Structure formats: structure tokens, C-alpha cells
Amino acid sequence: MNQPLRIVIAGGGTAGWMAANLLAHRFATIPIDITLIESKDIGTIGVGEGSTPTLKRFFQTLDIAEHQWMPACHATYKVNIKFNGWSGDDNASYSHPFFSQLDVHSERSFYVNALTRRLGLDVETTPDRFFMGGYLAKKNLAPIPSHNFPFAIEYGYHFDSHKLSEFLKQHAKRLGVEHIEGDIASVGTSVSGAISHLTCKDGQVLKGDFFIDCTGFSSLLLQKTLNVPFTSFSNNLFNDSAVVLATPAIDHMPVETESSTMSNGWCWQIPLRNRTGNGYVYSQQYQDKDKAEYELRNKLNLLDSDVEARHLTMRVGQCEQHWVKNCLAVGLSQGFIEPLEATALHLVQITIEQFATYYAKGNYTEKYQQHFNSAMTERFERIRDYIVCHYKLNGRTDSQYWTDNRENMQLSESLLSLLDVWYRKGDIVQEIKRQDIGKHFSAASWHCLLAGYRVFPEIAQHQPASLEEQGDLFEENKLSTFFNRCSLNFEKQKTLFTSAV
Ligand SMILES: Cc1cc2nc3c(=O)[nH]c(=O)nc-3n(C[C@H](O)[C@H](O)[C@H](O)COP(=O)(O)OP(=O)(O)OC[C@H]3O[C@@H](n4cnc5c(N)ncnc54)[C@H](O)[C@@H]3O)c2cc1C
Structure with a gap:
């Protein structure tokens, strides 16, 4: 390559700045100019505050230590998502942990008990009791073990999304990314149909060889300019709106996200160091925005408070192709699966990593575009299925919303097949x-x-008598003793953060 490769990133939300950092890092050995343009006026979506463990790898790749970014973003650790009320009983809950090395010791027992229970025998099957995350969460322990603990622990994070974008902006600039403020007014294309330049309202023109669309739900480049169709997931994911409210920080600093059912959707609780993020995700088909806000305020004891609520709409689905000609969409511009499993930033990261790999392998051409697009489409669909399954299996009977979700038969072959195997034991x-x-x-x-x-x-x-004699298989395996002893190697998150100050 004689001339530097000019990459233009449109949009400076979390997706834009993650892309800027990862691409600057991955392509550090080739001549490259990376420019990110964002609008001061349009702003970012300002939600997206829970991650999967993939984000840990993101910071490791960039060689950014937790003590550098976590305090700056009011971040806490996350070992679980706890689902409250989904099975129909308001008091019932279970956790979906991130699985750690030592969980391989109990995974088998969990599977055996789940099968035994499917055969009609009364054994322990609550996931939290089989995996380390469940024990850490119960005691609010940070997933950072003492020095001699021999197992690596998996975890994700909760963080303030604005602070994270700001942190990543400063880091990207140190890696050489140029930052421009401006409102993109039009997107120019060449005779081949590829994107050639962006023109801003103030007359600035940004030319590039490759364009990354991180303009959020507006998808200015991929959908609006290149006319790539959008495949909606609304036939099996009904939610299209959210209302968001902050409350004070929780004193004991939990290490899990909570997801609790509401009359027509569900509500997240994300504990940060300085505040708690709360959001009610619902469908406007079943609930109007005022009722949703009232229900959320009521739940949070904020009916008499003047703390402001933010209302958002969501477009749930994905673009038919994520990379077309010389444009890749990353983040909300490429698609969004509703936030129940907090998978959006995970998808952002995978999209950039996979793109960088294929782009470099194809010598910075479109050679592997089709391969990449099929893999991304498949990834979105399989993550969608897991989230759809939450709704399909709900046991709530208190509204049409929950009944319609349960009775919905618009399921993929893959999900139908999994459910069939489970029901057939x-x-x-x-x-x-x-x-x-x-x-x-x-x-x-x-x-x-x-x-x-x-x-x-x-x-x-x-x-069977033999089972009664054996007692609870779970107790017999002494897993809880094992995990409780392991948990002696961890400190309370609150203590860890207080002692670090
Ligand atoms: C209700 C809700 C809850 C969510 N919860 C989670 C979660 O828990 N975990 C998770 O991983 N994800 C979550 N997400 C998704 C997450 O918020 C996004 O994936 C993430 O914030 C990335 O957004 P983005 O950067 O793609 O878009 P945005 O944040 O919307 O950024 C768009 C950028 O494009 C710029 N822009 C737009 N138009 C123009 C223009 N004409 N000219 C110049 N600049 C322009 C804007 O200025 C902005 O900088 C949630 C999303 C929603 C809606």
C-alpha cells in the first residue's frame, strides 16, 4: 500500500469509539488514517450499561487495566443476570451466570439433575446453586479472587455509557485517531455505488476509502444511502420502547443485573458506583408510554419525584447485510436485539474483530464480505433465538402481552428443535x-x-426409594460446600472499591 488507507467512522457513540480503538490497534502496522466524525447536537443513545465477559477481552486487547477505566466510568463487576418473576411466580427467580473455569466441575451435575427432573423426580435444578456466579452474587462478592486461588473467573461489567464513550475517545486520540465534530448532511457515492465522501452542514468534506457506519438507529450510510433492507424481528420480539430512570446507588453494591417482569415487559436494574440505572422495556402495542412511566415510577417509589424519565424507541432486527461495498455498519446502525441479555456491545466487538480479520486477510478488499455477512446474520439470529425463548417460556398470566408471547409460534427451526429435544427428555x-x-x-x-x-x-x-434414600443429589455432591468454601477467596465489591480509593 503506497497511500495510507483512509477509514472514516461516522458516529461517536460506544460503537464508534470501540471501532476507532480496535481498528487503530489492529491496523497499527499498516499506513492508515482513521477519522471519527460525530454530531454534538444529535448525541448518543446514552443507554447500554451492562456487558458480557467479551468486554474484558476488549480492554485486555488495548492493554487498558481495570484500575484505569473502571473508576472513570463508575463501573462495577457483573457475574450474573438475575431473572425475577419470569416463570409466573413473582417471588421466583434464577440467575444466568457467566461460566468460569471451576464451573466445569459442577456443569455435569446440573445437566444430570435437569434430566432427572425432566423424568419427574424431585431434585435441585436452580442454576444459581451449581455455578460460582450464583454464590458470588448472593454475597455481593467481586469476581477477583485472592492471589492463590487456582481458577480464572469470568465476569462482565456495568458502567456509565457516556463516561465509557468519553474514556474511549481519549484513548483513541492517543492511538492517533482524528476526531471531528460536525453534522453529516449528505453522503456522496461514486459511479460504482460505493461511498466516496461525507459532506457536513458546515461544508466540511470527508473523503475515505472505507466507511464505518456508527450513526445509531438512523443508519445513515448503510441503510439510508446504500439502501440495505432491514429485517425486523418484531414477529417474535414485541418490545419496541423503553423508559429510563436513575435512582441512587445501592449501598451493598450488587454484582448482578436484575431483570424483573412488569405488566407488559421487563425492567432492568444496573448497579453502578454512583447511581442505579433502571429501564422498563415494553411494547407500545400493549402499553402506552405514560402508563409505562407510571408503572416504572411506582415500582421505584418515584411517583412524587421530579427526577426526569427518558423515553426511547428501539428498532429490533438486523440489516440484511452488515458490510456492503466499502461500508460496514457497527452498533445500532447494523441492528439491535432487545437488551434482555445485554448482548449489543458484545456484537459490536465481534463485528469489528471479525471485520478486521477478514479485511486484512483479503488484503483490504471485499474478498471475504459474503463470508463475513453470513456469519454475522447467523450470529444475530441465534442470539435472537435465546432471547425469544425467554418470552416463549414465560409463565405469567396477568396480561395479554405475556399470553401472546407464550402462544407465539413464530419460532426459528433451530429454537423449535432445541425445545423439542428438551421436552422429549x-x-x-x-x-x-x-x-x-x-x-x-x-x-x-x-x-x-x-x-x-x-x-x-x-x-x-x-x-423411587433409592432417590429418597440418597436424599437430594445436589446435597450429596456437596457442591454448595465446595462453592461456599471457594467464595472465601473473594472480597465484597464494596470493600474492594473502598479500599482502592
Ligand atoms: C433501551 C436500551 C437498552 C440497552 N441496553 C444495553 C445493555 O445493557 N448492554 C448493551 O451491550 N447494549 C445495550 N443497548 C445497546 C447500546 O445502547 C448500543 O449498542 C450502544 O450504545 C452503541 O450505540 P451506537 O454507538 O451504535 O449508537 P448511538 O449511541 O446512538 O451513537 C450514534 C452516534 O452517531 C452520531 N450521528 C448520528 N447521526 C449523525 C449525523 N447526521 N452526523 C454526525 N453524527 C451523527 C451521533 O452524534 C452519535 O455520536 C441498549 C439499547 C437500548 C435502546
């Missing part, structure tokens, strides 16, 4: 291998969901 591990979908959600995750929702037959009236 078959082997979910084998089914996931057969479908080759374990890289999206593992067999352990699927077991958590299906056992967490208690998708089980009635308990047999006569339990």
Missing part, C-alpha cells in the same frame, strides 16, 4: 453440537434458561 448438549450453535449460547446457558423457567413435567407422585 433428550440430550441438549448433543443438539447444540449438532446445530453447531454453542459459540452463541452454550449448553450450560440453555440449561439455565430451561431449568430456570422450570420447564419440567409434574413431579412424579412416587419418588
Whole structure:
């Protein structure tokens, strides 16, 4: 390459700045100019405050230590998502943990108990009791073990999204990314139909060889300019709106996101160091925005408070192609699966990493575009299925919303097949291998969901004598003793953060 490769990133939300950092890092050895343009007036979506463990790898790749970014973004650790009320009983909950090395010791027992329970025998199947995350969350312990603890622990984070964008902006600038403020007024194309330049309202023109569309739901480059069609997921993910409110920080500093059912959707609780993020995700078909805000305020005891609520609409689905000609969409511009499993930034990161790999492998051409697009489409669809399954299995009877979700038969072949195997008391591990979908959600995750929702037959009236004699298989395995002893190696998150100050 004689001339530097000119990459223009449109949009400075979390997606834009993650892309700027990762591309500057990955392409550091080639002549490259990366410019990011963002509008001061349009602003960012300002939500997206829970991650998966993939984000840990993001910071490791960039060689940014936790003590450098976490305090700056009011970040806390996250080991679980706790689902409250989804099975129909308001007091019932289960957690979906991030799986750590030591969980391989208990995974098998969990599968055995889940199968035993499916055969009608009364055994322990609450996921939290089989995995380290459940024990850490119960005691508000940070997932950072003492020095001699021999297992690596998986975890994600909660953080302030504005602060994270700001932190990543400063880091990208240090890596050589140029930052421009301006409102893109039009997008120019060449005779080949590729994007040639962006023109701003103030007359600035930005030329580039490759363009990354991070303009959020507006998808100014990929959808609006290159006319790439959008595939909606609204036939099986009904939610299209959210109302968001902040409350003070929780004193004991939990290490899990909570997701609690509401009359027509669900509400997240994300604990940060300085505040708690709350948001009610619902469908406007079933609930208008005023009622949604009232219900959220009521739940948070904020009916008499003048703290302002923010209302957002969401476009749930994905672009038919994520990379077209010389344009890649990243973040909300490429698609969004509603936030129940907090997978959006995970997808942002995977999109950039995979793109960088294929782009470099194809010598900075479109050679692997099709390959990349098929992989991304498949990834979105399989993550969608896992989230759809939450709604399909809900046990709530208090509104039409929940009934319609349960009765919805618009399910993919992949999901139907998984449910069929479970109901027939078959082997979910084998089914996931057969479908080759374990890289999206593992067999352990699927077991958590299906056992967490208690998708089980009635308990047999006569339990075999041998089982009664054995007592609870779970107790016999002494897993809880093992995990409780392990948890002695961890400190409370609050203590860890207070002592670090
Ligand atoms: C209700 C809700 C909850 C969510 N929760 C989670 C979660 O828990 N975990 C998670 O991982 N994700 C979550 N997400 C998704 C997450 O918020 C986004 O994936 C993430 O913030 C990235 O957004 P973005 O950068 O793509 O878009 P945005 O933040 O919208 O940024 C768009 C950027 O484009 C710029 N722009 C737009 N138009 C122009 C123009 N004409 N000229 C110049 N600049 C322009 C804007 O100025 C802005 O900088 C949630 C989303 C929603 C809606």
C-alpha cells in the first residue's frame, strides 16, 4: 500500500469509539488514517450499561487495566443476570451466570439433575446453586479472587455509557485517531455505488476509502444511502420502547443485573458506583408510554419525584447485510436485539474483530464480505433465538402481552428443535453440537434458561426409594460446600472499591 488507507467512522457513540480503538490497534502496522466524525447536537443513545465477559477481552486487547477505566466510568463487576418473576411466580427467580473455569466441575451435575427432573423426580435444578456466579452474587462478592486461588473467573461489567464513550475517545486520540465534530448532511457515492465522501452542514468534506457506519438507529450510510433492507424481528420480539430512570446507588453494591417482569415487559436494574440505572422495556402495542412511566415510577417509589424519565424507541432486527461495498455498519446502525441479555456491545466487538480479520486477510478488499455477512446474520439470529425463548417460556398470566408471547409460534427451526429435544427428555448438549450453535449460547446457558423457567413435567407422585434414600443429589455432591468454601477467596465489591480509593 503506497497511500495510507483512509477509514472514516461516522458516529461517536460506544460503537464508534470501540471501532476507532480496535481498528487503530489492529491496523497499527499498516499506513492508515482513521477519522471519527460525530454530531454534538444529535448525541448518543446514552443507554447500554451492562456487558458480557467479551468486554474484558476488549480492554485486555488495548492493554487498558481495570484500575484505569473502571473508576472513570463508575463501573462495577457483573457475574450474573438475575431473572425475577419470569416463570409466573413473582417471588421466583434464577440467575444466568457467566461460566468460569471451576464451573466445569459442577456443569455435569446440573445437566444430570435437569434430566432427572425432566423424568419427574424431585431434585435441585436452580442454576444459581451449581455455578460460582450464583454464590458470588448472593454475597455481593467481586469476581477477583485472592492471589492463590487456582481458577480464572469470568465476569462482565456495568458502567456509565457516556463516561465509557468519553474514556474511549481519549484513548483513541492517543492511538492517533482524528476526531471531528460536525453534522453529516449528505453522503456522496461514486459511479460504482460505493461511498466516496461525507459532506457536513458546515461544508466540511470527508473523503475515505472505507466507511464505518456508527450513526445509531438512523443508519445513515448503510441503510439510508446504500439502501440495505432491514429485517425486523418484531414477529417474535414485541418490545419496541423503553423508559429510563436513575435512582441512587445501592449501598451493598450488587454484582448482578436484575431483570424483573412488569405488566407488559421487563425492567432492568444496573448497579453502578454512583447511581442505579433502571429501564422498563415494553411494547407500545400493549402499553402506552405514560402508563409505562407510571408503572416504572411506582415500582421505584418515584411517583412524587421530579427526577426526569427518558423515553426511547428501539428498532429490533438486523440489516440484511452488515458490510456492503466499502461500508460496514457497527452498533445500532447494523441492528439491535432487545437488551434482555445485554448482548449489543458484545456484537459490536465481534463485528469489528471479525471485520478486521477478514479485511486484512483479503488484503483490504471485499474478498471475504459474503463470508463475513453470513456469519454475522447467523450470529444475530441465534442470539435472537435465546432471547425469544425467554418470552416463549414465560409463565405469567396477568396480561395479554405475556399470553401472546407464550402462544407465539413464530419460532426459528433451530429454537423449535432445541425445545423439542428438551421436552422429549433428550440430550441438549448433543443438539447444540449438532446445530453447531454453542459459540452463541452454550449448553450450560440453555440449561439455565430451561431449568430456570422450570420447564419440567409434574413431579412424579412416587419418588423411587433409592432417590429418597440418597436424599437430594445436589446435597450429596456437596457442591454448595465446595462453592461456599471457594467464595472465601473473594472480597465484597464494596470493600474492594473502598479500599482502592
Ligand atoms: C433501551 C436500551 C437498552 C440497552 N441496553 C444495553 C445493555 O445493557 N448492554 C448493551 O451491550 N447494549 C445495550 N443497548 C445497546 C447500546 O445502547 C448500543 O449498542 C450502544 O450504545 C452503541 O450505540 P451506537 O454507538 O451504535 O449508537 P448511538 O449511541 O446512538 O451513537 C450514534 C452516534 O452517531 C452520531 N450521528 C448520528 N447521526 C449523525 C449525523 N447526521 N452526523 C454526525 N453524527 C451523527 C451521533 O452524534 C452519535 O455520536 C441498549 C439499547 C437500548 C435502546
